[in-house]
Amino acid sequence: MRRKVRIEHARRLAVARQRLSGSRPKPITTDHIHELVQAIGCLQLDPTAVVARNHLLVVFSRLGPFDPKLVDALLWDERRLYEYWAHRASIVPTEDR
Template identity: 50%
Template sequence: MDVLKITPQEARRTAVAAQRLAGPYPADTKDNLLDLMQQIRCLQLDPIRAVERTQYLVLWSRLGQYSRDHLHQLLYEDRHLFEYWAHAAS
């Protein structure tokens, strides 16, 4: 099997795109928020706010303007997402 070689710039572009940090922001819909969560798989909840809570900054950096109500609905009403305090257990 041949080894695939890429440049550092290609590796950087791939990593940034995989984390959904490149390209235009999607529309502010609950489905787009859920799609992002299915791709990034984990979002750390953080009660400490220097600028804003971590979970909101992560979503904003990938979705642009979005409704926090959609996150709340996906977590607590639709139960498509769940809250787990893994960082607190470490």
């Protein structure tokens, strides 16, 4: 069954599903970052760092100011995220959804 969706609603839904709207947690923890990566699927790695590394910019744009060491902790200490070649070099959740 097809449903009509108003363009404004579709835009709001797209922004919300990418976690670009809504409240931001304070302080930000590894759990917040892990939940973000689970929700959006991955953080794409990009070696070019004009302002900061791409995966850090994605987290910042969705959660606000955070300590980049939290991403390292998820990757190397807690091992809840890992680097993988998904559609590009990416950081993905360790567990299946």
